[in-house]
Structures are given as structure tokens and as C-alpha cells.
Amino acid sequence: MSEKPKGKLALYWAASCGGCDIAVLQIGARILDVAAAFDIVLWPCAADGKVRDVEKMADGEIDVCLFNGGIRTSEQEYMAQLLRRKSKVLVAFGSCAQEGCIPGLANMNNRREIFDSVYKEGSATTPENSDDVRPQPETEMPEGTLHLPVFYDTLKTLNQTVEVDYYLPGCPPEGDMIWTAITAIVEGKLPPPGSVIGANTTVCDECKRTRTEKKIKKFYRTWQIKPDPDICLLEQGLICCGIATRAGCGGLCPEVNSPCIGCHGPNDGVQDYGARMMSALASVIDSDDPEEIEQIIRDGVPDPVGSFYRFSLASSLLRRKKRSTNGNGAAAATKTKAS
Amino acid sequence: MITTQKSARIGVYICHCGTNIAGALDVEQLTAFADKLPQVVLAKNYKYMCSDPGQDLVKKDIAEHGLDRVVVVACSPLLHEATFRKAAEDAGLNPFLVQMANIREQVAWVTRDKVDALEKAKAHVAAAARRVAQHEPLERKSVPITPRVLIVGGGIAGIEAALTLADADKEVILVEREPSIGGHMSMFDKTFPTLDCAACILTPKMTAVKSNPHIKLLTHSEVEKVDGAVGSYKVRVRRKARYISEENCVGCMACIDECVFPKPKFPNEYDQGLGLRKPVYLPFPQAVPPVPIIDPETCLQLSKGQCKQKCVEACGERQAVLLEQQDSIEEFEVGAIIVATGFKPFNPSVMPYYGYGTLPNVYTSLEIERLINAAGPTGGKLMLRDGSTPKRVVIVHCVGSRDKNYHTYCSKVCCMYSLKLAHLVKEKTEAEIFNCYIDIRTPGKGFEEFYNRVQNEGVHFIRGKVGDVSPVVSDNGQPTNMMTIQVDDTLLGKVRKIDADMVILAVGLEPQKDAEEVRRMFGISCSTEGFFLEKHPKLAPVNTANDGVFLAGVCQGVKDIPETVAQASAAAAKALALIDRGSIELEPNTAIIDEEHCSGCRVCNNLCPFEAIEYDEEKGVSRVIAELCKGCGTCVAACPAQAITGVHFTNNQIIAEIEGVLYDSAPPRKEAVSV
Ligand SMILES: Cc1cc2nc3c(=O)[nH]c(=O)nc-3n(C[C@H](O)[C@H](O)[C@H](O)COP(=O)(O)OP(=O)(O)OC[C@H]3O[C@@H](n4cnc5c(N)ncnc54)[C@H](O)[C@@H]3O)c2cc1C
């Protein structure tokens, strides 16, 4: 790396699993080069650094912020806005920040349903909660008011919340891609703002399997067949999302006989990844008979949202399942009662 | 907003279309709305935008106000897009920077509510303005046209079209499914209303086709595949084995004479099964080409593999009999196609109450045509199955037509051919004749006069639908030749029973059995009855939605021979006008694959209905052949990598249009809150 005055780097996590923070370490010993080039001013996962210190910084003082995770709470929203203001370059790091990823699948439900499932119906991780206690943004205690972040109805992506300069795709991003991005930033060789850093073609480009014209009579789930190692998985009836997913991962999944699930997100210009996948697959179903087509889909794709929007529901054109009621449902519920 | 606004200087022109639009909504308010839209520099309205002064308005503003985009808010782009593109081009603007908003067909004509109409019109205008800002200038490409025409079907329609084109020194490939050309007309004895002998007027045309050096006649053949597009279609024709070489045969018919079957034994399809033929036969004496054909089902050698093959021996040195012949495939490139596949007669055996197929002396009209034809199975002598001459004949009109259980349409020619048959049967047999009709439809040149003539000849006319035909049994229980025909006489107001020994069913005309496959192969549409659909019922009756494909004859809708011939001439003229141009301008709105983006997943490879996508093995990418692409967008929608763009229908253009509808024209509302 070139000898330059040290820059300031921040890394932050919002609604994510934490894998992105660990992925940063995939760049290996090169992390030392990063440390040489930057002062890390905030990295909750691995380093010290206080929000109040960031608040005190001048706008644009941070050179680069790698932000992973989607925006689910008021606190995450605040941090996104804060880091946006303080950073010259804000990178949506990984699928959660870029497209919502797995946390975004909760947009198939609303806050009430999510809370019901966590606090009421109980699960392995929730103890008995017979009083139906739920997190409240404000709780009055003798000592004063306690605050919890507000849990929003809908998970948003980073760019649905603040302006984003670059996107680094992947769940999590690959070490080499991270390194490419960091190098580009340090050397000032950045693509035009708004770009996704990575290849602009799809996984098929990196997949070594042989492909022919596609005609699919039946879709299989991965446990149903043992795929031929040399032939395109999609042609064998496995829903391989490689056709629609941005290259750059090296086609790792198909290489080990496992269909691509789409973690690298869409290609440039795609407005709705799931819709692309669906219209592509619908085009190659080998039947002209509406009933048979219906059957092929029903048998082969039991979970369309999970299959096609696993990573991108929050960033899709519809963003979420239609709200059955307004807001969190409470208002509508009382209204119905009153009338 | 998903799309980013591009800077543009848009002029919006709202047409009154007389009172068509101005009477249905407030054009002043619409103009004021348009004026305030983003990027719109000026908005005007005018009585007739398509008139010269209307177009001049656009041209002048382009020059004076530096407009770089134009929206014309008027009628369907089908009608006037070309007009306004041309006007823009005259003023130095790329024609593709014009967008039309159709508020006549889609707004003014579909509501009486002026307020709703205005709101909907606003949505159209806003959509068009947002879209046009995303337009890119485009160039049309010119490609050469192959000066050759394929004609499918060798009935009178196909024959007439072929001869017309050949007259203009154009090459024609005429493909006929049957062993001979001629179609239905060649089966008739005489033709209404002039009673010309069908053979006398048709045979010269058939032989002219055969001898014309510009016409390549492929009988007993079918088109299997059509690729490509207007100007350069690639067609694959299967020539079914005839087992007799057309090149070597001299038409001596020795093979027929010497066939091991001493006498004709099998029903002749051409005679509607009323006459017999040998396995090797000529369908009818005037067949063109005059070359016999061997039926593999009945030929002993071909079906059982053992026969003395007397036909081969009889042919001798000429070696025209080729029992080993196989189907062969020929491929052609043509610039235009005329579809003239005709019709099939309605099959009345689905109406048990008329006794067709169970009562021996109930015939279809086409069978009678064969029986009274001098070249037919009886040498033109009309007789009942037992050889006797009919004495009372009932002709039942509208069989399968004007009947909600079968075809609701009127088959148009059957009234006239029933009058013709009444006349001919009377002339030949002196029988008493009853025509039972619902209405008599004779609206043609000389038709009503012919009707009067037949009435004066003493034919009885009964206005009523025939309900039933039943056999008459003699007193001692023996079956007779007689039948009782029950008809609800609406003029007398009572049910009549007529005894007759012959019933003729005037069957309607319906689409060919394979019309659906033919339609698909040539990329055209069908009307609800199944006849091929013309581009416009009034103004483009021989064109189809597929630019290089034209229609002639009954395949487009029922008609008689004069109308068929007129339409065939028109189709030939249209095809001629097209191929004579030498080259054709392709619309630039094709699909384009960005090879950088394409990963060669091959999802698109077999989707294109025009076979315009090829796969480059070496580079591992797919490619659109612009000359073949019609811009239908199938592959654009399917490409999972968004590597294919539909030029002039880009995502941004379409989404901008949606944004115009949902955003600019909608009443302001609060952004949805996320909590
Ligand atoms: C009983 C009867 C009597 C009539 N009498 C008269 C009359 O007296 N006067 C009058 O003006 N009209 C009469 N008509 C109407 C007349 O028959 C039609 O107007 C005329 O035959 C239409 O000609 P065409 O070429 O369109 O169709 P057709 O005569 O049906 O010819 C179509 C040809 O296309 C061929 N073909 C079909 N499909 C394919 C394919 N896929 N590939 C290759 N070849 C194909 C067929 O084998 C046929 O040779 C009568 C009709 C009927 C039923």
C-alpha cells in the first residue's frame, strides 16, 4: 500500500448475524496493511470506540465506513444517519446492508407477529412469559425513564435509509472482494458512486458445468436427487440461482454440487432479483399446458419467497408482504372493536 | 422514485380530435396539468393534431423553443405514430424522441364521465412525459428483401396469387398438401351464379401454374417450419413420398392400367369416397401435376412388402415408379408469405337428426357436387345409392351455420350453391325440389336474379328450419328409399312433413383442422371462429399482424370464388409491393444482449419465437440477430442477469411510465411511515 497519511475507518453492524465482521478477517494477514493505512475509529465487534466520540467528529471526518446489517430499529437508523454524516465514503457491506438478506425475510410478517412468535408463542430461546411482557420503547421506573430502541414493522436496507456510495455483495462478502474494495478505496481508484464492487455478470460465468438449452419438466429439491457433477444443475431440475446472481464468488456452491442460493445479489440494473429468477424459470418450464405448469410449480417450488427472495425481499419492488393492517395493527384492531 | 430524471425539454400537444376527445374531457384543464409536469417546456391543444397545421405547430416549436422531446396526446399510435415521428424528423429531431399518449381509444371512447376521463387522461399524459424523457435517439437499419414469395395452399386463392406474382416475374414457391392443386373449386361441376363450368375456367389456370417457369410447384408437400422475419423467412418444406417421380413421369398412366388390382377398389378421397380408385391413381383427370400417386396404405408392396410390382414393369425404362422413395426436405428463403389454406366443409354426422351417415340417401352438398360432375364417379349422372334417379329432393340450408350449437356465423356461400344445386338437380333429373331455408341470402352481383330464375323454374321454397329426417318404412315393414323431412314452416305457421328420396345438406364452411398449427407456424392470429385474422377488418384485409404474411381466400373468412380471386390478387399485390422495394427498414426496437453482462446461462436460447437468438460457444455468450428480432421482449423478460435490453422498452422507460401514472397524476399523499 502506498505511503499516505493515515485515514479513518469505521466498521458498524446493524441487523445482521455478525458474519460480515468476521468476514473482514478473511483478508488474512493483509489486515495489518489495513491497520497501517487506517485508524479504526469504530468497530464494535472487535475494537473499542464510542458512539459519543463519533458524534463529536466533524462531518465527513471518517474516510470510509463499512456498514453491515439492515435497519430494523430506531437505534440502527440513528447510527446509519450518524455514520452517513460523518463518513466520506459509506459502503453497504454484505447482503444485509445491500438487500436485507435473511433478516429481511421477516418482512413476510409485521412487528406484532414477530413479537407474538418470540414473546408469546415461545420458542426454545424464550422462557415462559405468562404476563405477555413485550419490549416497550419507554418504561417508567422510580429511578426515571428507561429507553429501548423502537422495533420497526419493516426491515429496510441501508440505502432505503441513507444514501450509500458503494455496495459490497455477499453473505458474507468474499475475502478477495473485500481486499479489492479496500485497495480501490486506498488508491482512490473507485468506480462511479452507486456502483456495486464486483463482477457484472452472473455465477454461470464462473461455473464450469456444461450448459445447453434449458427445458425443465420437474424441479427437485436438493435432497431428492444426486446431481451429475458435470451438467448445469438447473438443467437437472435444481433451482440454481446462479443464472441471476452476481459473479465474484468463484461459483463455490455449484462447484461442490450444491445449487447457488443467490447470496451475491442481483446484477446491475436488476430492480427485483426474485422477479428475475421467477420470470427466467417460468420461461424454461417445458410445457404448454397451464394445468401441468401449475403442477410443476406446485410440486417443485413449495416456498417461492424462500427460494427466490431469500436475500432480497427487503430490497424487492414490493419490499414486504402487504400489511394486513396499518402500522402495528393495534389501531385497526381497536377500530374494528369499536364499530 | 426508481428512475433518475434526465434533463429534457418536452413539448406536449393535446389533440381535440374534433369532438372525439374535446367532447369527452376538458382539454384546457388537461393542457394546464401537462404544462406543470417536470421538464415540460410548453403544452398546447389543437383541433386536429394530425392535420398539416397541427404538425406544423410541432415543427415550429421544435425550432423556436428548442424542444428535444415531443408528446402527442391523441389517438392510438397504431394510427398516427408514424405521422408524428415523421413531423419530428422533418424538424430535425430523431423520430424516436416522440411518444404518443392514447386518450381517444383508451379514455374518451370508454367513459361518459368527464371528471374521470380527465383524471385518467392526466395519468396517460404524465406517463408519456416521464417516459419520453428516458428515450434515446435510435436509427433504423435497412436489410435486403429476398424477392421470392411462398404460397401455402393451391386452391383457387393460391393459384390466382401465384399467377399474379409470376406475371410480375417474381419467383413463387407454391406448396399444396394434396397430390393436385385446384382445391375445392376443382370438385364442382358448375359455379354460381353464371353456371360457368368450373373445370373450364379452372383447368387453364392450373396448367398455367405448372408450366410457368417462375413458379416452383410442390404438391403432396407441407411447410414444416418457418424461421426468420419479413424480408428473409427461411422455410422448410416436407415433400411427402409420392412413389412416382415427377421428373420422369410422362403421364401415360400405364402404371395405373397395369396395377395388380384389375379394378379400382378403394374409396377415392377426392370423390368424397363415392368413387373408387386403385392404390396407384390420379385423383381426377385434370389433376396438376398430371402425375399419378401411390397410396402406401393400400399398395401391396408398400404395405405388405410383397407384390409383383407390375407398375414398375409397365413404366419400364422411364423408371418413374420409385417404390423406395422417401420423404424429402427442401429449404427456401422467401421475402413474403401468402397463406391460402382454404376451408373444410362442416361434417354433419354430429347432427344425428339429419341422418347423415345412417340414411343412405342423405348427402352433403360437396358429395352432390361430385355426383353431378361429368368427371365425377358417376360420369355426371345423379342417382341414389341403388342407382335409381331421385324424384323428390330436399335441400337443407344452414347445416352447421347460424346455429348456436355449431357455428353462429353465416357461411355466406351455401344459399347460393344450394340454389345452384337446385337448378342443376332439376335440370338433370326433373325431380321436385324443396329448399328449406332460414333466410335466403343473395347479396351479390347477379345473385338475386339467379334466385328469381330458380324460383321461376318451379323449385319450392320453404322458410323454416328442418328439425328431423327419418326413414319411411313400407306397410309390410320393408325399408324404402323414402324419408320424411319435418320442417317448421314459419310462413304457414305450422310443422310440415315432406316425403323425399334424397336429402342434400348444405353444409357450412369451417376452418381447416390444422388451422391452429398453421397459425402458430406463420405467427398470425385467429378470430374466435378460427379463421385467420387480418390486420384490420376494413383497412388491411389481406395483411396480418406479422408484417410479411398475407392472407387469401376462405382461410381468412367465408367467401365465394369471385371474392377469393379478388382477395388473392390483393394479397399478391401487397406481397409484390413489399418484395419489390428491394430492402426493408427494420424498426430499431429490437433486443440487444450486452456480452459483458451475459454469463451464457442459456435461459433465453430456445425462447425466441423468431429464432433470433444464437449461442456463441467460443465466447460463451448468447447473441440476438437484429434482422430476425421483432422486439417482442420475451427474452428481455426472461434474462435473469438483465443482460438483455429491449431497445425503446428499457426498464427505465417502462418504470418511468408507471411512475408517471402512480406519482405525477395522483393526488398528493403522505409517504408511508415505516414504524
Ligand atoms: C359445396 C360447395 C359449393 C360451392 N360452390 C361455389 C360456387 O358455385 N361458386 C362460388 O363462387 N363458390 C362456391 N363455393 C365456395 C368456394 O368453394 C370457395 O370460395 C373457394 O373454394 C375458396 O378457395 P380457397 O383457395 O380459399 O380454398 P380451398 O378451395 O379450400 O383451397 C385450399 C387449398 O389449400 C390446401 N391446403 C390446406 N391446408 C394446407 C397446408 N397446411 N399446406 C398446404 N396446402 C394446404 C388444400 O389442400 C386446398 O387445395 C362452394 C363451396 C362449397 C362447400
Ligand code: SF4
Ligand atoms: S349462406 Fe345461407 S345457407 Fe349458408 S349459412 Fe348463410 S344463410 Fe345459411
